[in-house]
Amino acid sequence: MFIKIIFSFLSVTVLGGLLGLGLAIAAKLLAVKKDERIELIESILPGANCGACGYPGCSGYAEGVVNDGASLTLCTTGGGVVAEKIAEIMGETVEVSSQKMVAQVHCRGTRDTTKYAFDYRGIADCNAMMILYGGDKECKYGCLQGGSCIAVCPVDAIGRDEQNRIWVDKDICISCGKCIDVCPTHVMKWVPYDADYIVACNSVDKGALVRKYCSVGCIGCKICEKKSGEGGFIVENNLAHIDFSKTGDRTAAVTSCPSKCIISTETALPEIIAKKETLEVNDKT
Amino acid sequence: MKGLKTFSRGGVHPPGRKNLTSSKAIKNAVIPTISIVPLSQHLGSPSECLVKAGDNVTEGMLIGKSTGFISANIHSPVPGTVKEIKDVYLPNGMLSKAVSIELEGEFDRLGKEQNKRDWEGFSKEELLSMIADNGVVGLGGATFPVNVKLSIPKGKKAEYFVVNGVECEPYLTADHRLMLEKAERIIKGIQIISKIVEPEKIAMGIEINKPDAIETMKKAAAEAGIPLDVVPLQVKYPQGDEKQLLQAITGREVPSGALPIDIGCVVSNVGTVHAIYEAVVFNKPLIERVLTVTGGAIANPQNLKVRIGTPISSIIEECGGFKEVPEKVVVGGPMMGFTIYDLDTPVIKGTSGILALTSSEIHGAVRTSCISCGRCIQACPMGLNPTTLFKYIDHGDYTEASELGLMDCKECGSCGFVCPARIPLIQGMRLGKRMLRKKKVKA
Numbered sequence: 001m002f003i004k005i006i007f008s009f010l011s012v013t014v015l016g017g018l019l020g021l022g023l024a025i026a027a028k029l030l031a032v033k034k035d036e037r038i039e040l041i042e043s044i045l046p047g048a049n050c051g052a053c054g055y056p057g058c059s060g061y062a063e064g065v066v067n068d069g070a071s072l073t074l075c076t077t078g079g080g081v082v083a084e085k086i087a088e089i090m091g092e093t094v095e096v097s098s099q100k101m102v103a104q105v106h107c108r109g110t111r112d113t114t115k116y117a118f119d120y121r122g123i124a125d126c127n128a129m130m131i132l133y134g135g136d137k138e139c140k141y142g143c144l145q146g147g148s149c150i151a152v153c154p155v156d157a158i159g160r161d162e163q164n165r166i167w168v169d170k171d172i173c174i175s176c177g178k179c180i181d182v183c184p185t186h187v188m189k190w191v192p193y194d195a196d197y198i199v200a201c202n203s204v205d206k207g208a209l210v211r212k213y214c215s216v217g218c219i220g221c222k223i224c225e226k227k228s229g230e231g232g233f234i235v236e237n238n239l240a241h242i243d244f245s246k247t248g249d250r251t252a253a254v255t256s257c258p259s260k261c262i263i264s265t266e267t268a269l270p271e272i273i274a275k276k277e278t279l280e281v282n283d284k285t
Numbered sequence: 286m287k288g289l290k291t292f293s294r295g296g297v298h299p300p301g302r303k304n305l306t307s308s309k310a311i312k313n314a315v316i317p318t319i320s321i322v323p324l325s326q327h328l329g330s331p332s333e334c335l336v337k338a339g340d341n342v343t344e345g346m347l348i349g350k351s352t353g354f355i356s357a358n359i360h361s362p363v364p365g366t367v368k369e370i371k372d373v374y375l376p377n378g379m380l381s382k383a384v385s386i387e388l389e390g391e392f393d394r395l396g397k398e399q400n401k402r403d404w405e406g407f408s409k410e411e412l413l414s415m416i417a418d419n420g421v422v423g424l425g426g427a428t429f430p431v432n433v434k435l436s437i438p439k440g441k442k443a444e445y446f447v448v449n450g451v452e453c454e455p456y457l458t459a460d461h462r463l464m465l466e467k468a469e470r471i472i473k474g475i476q477i478i479s480k481i482v483e484p485e486k487i488a489m490g491i492e493i494n495k496p497d498a499i500e501t502m503k504k505a506a507a508e509a510g511i512p513l514d515v516v517p518l519q520v521k522y523p524q525g526d527e528k529q530l531l532q533a534i535t536g537r538e539v540p541s542g543a544l545p546i547d548i549g550c551v552v553s554n555v556g557t558v559h560a561i562y563e564a565v566v567f568n569k570p571l572i573e574r575v576l577t578v579t580g581g582a583i584a585n586p587q588n589l590k591v592r593i594g595t596p597i598s599s600i601i602e603e604c605g606g607f608k609e610v611p612e613k614v615v616v617g618g619p620m621m622g623f624t625i626y627d628l629d630t631p632v633i634k635g636t637s638g639i640l641a642l643t644s645s646e647i648h649g650a651v652r653t654s655c656i657s658c659g660r661c662i663q664a665c666p667m668g669l670n671p672t673t674l675f676k677y678i679d680h681g682d683y684t685e686a687s688e689l690g691l692m693d694c695k696e697c698g699s700c701g702f703v704c705p706a707r708i709p710l711i712q713g714m715r716l717g718k719r720m721l722r723k724k725k726v727k728a
Contacts, residue, residue, distance in 0.1 A: 127719060131715055
């Protein structure tokens with residue numbers, strides 16, 4: 001009886017030892033060598049897994065950089081700092097701009113200020129609206145307010161105010177650019193993080209036409225150019241924009257803009273009531 | 286109804302409402318003072334504009350040149366002066382450049398005796414180039430350039446030539462009237478096409494709700510002595526789609542992503558056949574078409590022969606205007622047409638009807654949630670699963686929707702018609718396709 005217990009005890013021990021030895025040898029012989037740079041790069045990446053680089057998440061991009069020779073500057077979320085660190089690990093050099101860019105909506109038109117061509121009753125998605133006569137606003141360049149950007153934002157940085165206008169919170173924005181990709185009217189554009197003012201209009205129609213359909217649209221009058229030339233205002237194609245490399249005073253242009261479409265990036269923010277939207281049911285066929 | 290041919294999968298039975306106009310002869314519409322002629326009236330790349338503001342144009346003059354393999358010529362529908370080149374929205378919601386022409390001067394063709402050409406002397410290639418020069422596109426709605434469709438690729442053979450006289454969309458009667466009034470010309474057109482594609486069999490599908498058209502076409506074919514097999518079909522939507530029509534008549538199914546010629550068939554709408562006849566025999570460009578103006582809100586519904594580029598407002602005025610305020614004005618049929626908001630939208634080559642619908646005809650209702658009843662799956666003639674496709678599209682997963690066959694959807698509207706929850710399924714499909722194309726362009 002006692003022998004039997006000893007025997008089974010011993011046989012299991014020996015068997016375990018042998019199999020363990022086998023595993024240890026296999027681990028040595030068949031080891032897959034993982035490039036340690038992948039782990040290093042992964043630890044530097046922001047870990048937001050936003051997918052803006054085009055790879056499936058941050059680990060996917062790290063593998064892409066090491067194995068497929070992907071560009072080192074694809075991580076828009078991390079920006080220049082991360083790109084430089086990746087370059088250091090890869091032993092290469094990259095030229096990066098240190099400026100952080102964020103997305104912002106360049107339109108402040110509401111039902112009160114802008115004319116609507118028709119009553120839209122379909123899917124609440126900007127691209128679906130775009131297929132039908134370029135959206136329901138008479139202005140074909142403005143924000144359609146369908147909320148496609150809100151739906152794709154991975155970090156809930158985009159919200160609406162009481163009048164349904166859409167605004168990006170630049171402190172939450174990780175610069176992934178998904179909203180810019182999805183926006184059919186290209187009213188969502190990059191601006192530097194530290195931009196003080198933006199021209200909140202995207203219409204390149206002639207001034208007289210803009211006046212007909214929108215009271216807060218840029219009419220291309222060039223007053224901003226004259227008042228604050230140092231501030232980098234340039235009017236091209238009936239639309240003003242700011243060259244942010246110039247740092248002159250911009251307040252004169254802001255106060256004299258006839259349609260008040262040059263707005264501060266700071267004051268607009270508190271209006272936001274952030275609410276993550278799913279495709280909303282508001283239609284009647 | 287029993288014993289008649291039809292397609293096997295899916296399909297719906299919307300109320301026909303064709304009696305509003307089916308007994309009304311085609312009338313020539315008034316020519317508008319300003320015609321707006323878009324340069325993108327066909328499937329494929331837009332035509333290249335050949336005129337500029339201030340130019341004088343004559344009736345039927347080439348103003349837009351075909352710019353590629355799949356593209357078509359555009360001709361001036363009226364004599365006059367080019368006022369401007371501007372952007373307009375087409376009835377299908379797309380933006381296009383358009384030439385706006387102010388009526389002025391004399392018509393070369395209107396009201397004058399046309400020289401008839403003896404088409405039998407022309408070779409295949411000559412016939413095809415005549416069709417291409419005159420800008421003939423498929424008038425059933427897809428506006429595919431006809432010369433491309435009739436050029437049989439090497440190594441393929443057309444066993445069947447099928448003429449589409451189905452007109453399955455409710456309300457529309459333009460093709461029906463054309464068959465009754467221009468049967469002889471259609472038969473000649475069929476002979477011309479037969480010479481080009483050399484089919485073994487010629488058939489024509491007409492739904493049984495047009496018994497007079499079946500009779501007329503049979504008689505005309507017998508008189509001309511051509512072996513045209515006029516096939517009466519059951520009434521079922523969307524039988525007028527070429528894939529469904531081919532299945533009904535030949536029993537063959539066009540595989541996903543393939544064209545009718547891949548199964549040895551060529552299909553043409555009766556309106557197209559008529560336009561081919563005019564292009565070949567009278568050397569007349571496609572500058573006018575027959576369309577139906579109808580709906581509960583139209584005072585005097587009619588079938589009109591309208592110049593391309595005529596603003597819809599002028600056509601509605603001609604039909605006595607609105608007798609009540611329409612809930613919607615739809616261009617095309619009620620199933621596949623688009624609602625327009627601007628009545629100055631012009632008629633284009635693919636416009637088969639103008640409907641002013643009252644609220645009682647539309648049955649407006651609020652969208653609710655999907656109850657997974659599966660009626661859309663039953664209705665889909667392509668065997669797709671619209672509800673699942675819509676859910677994927679709703680969540681932005683367009684690739685997954687594409688794998689489930691989104692690109693096979695032809696937006697016939699059957700799923701949306703039967704949906705008890707009133708989900709805008711077709712808009713979803715259109716959105717999904719647009720996003721897929723956008724992705725493809727990027728990649």
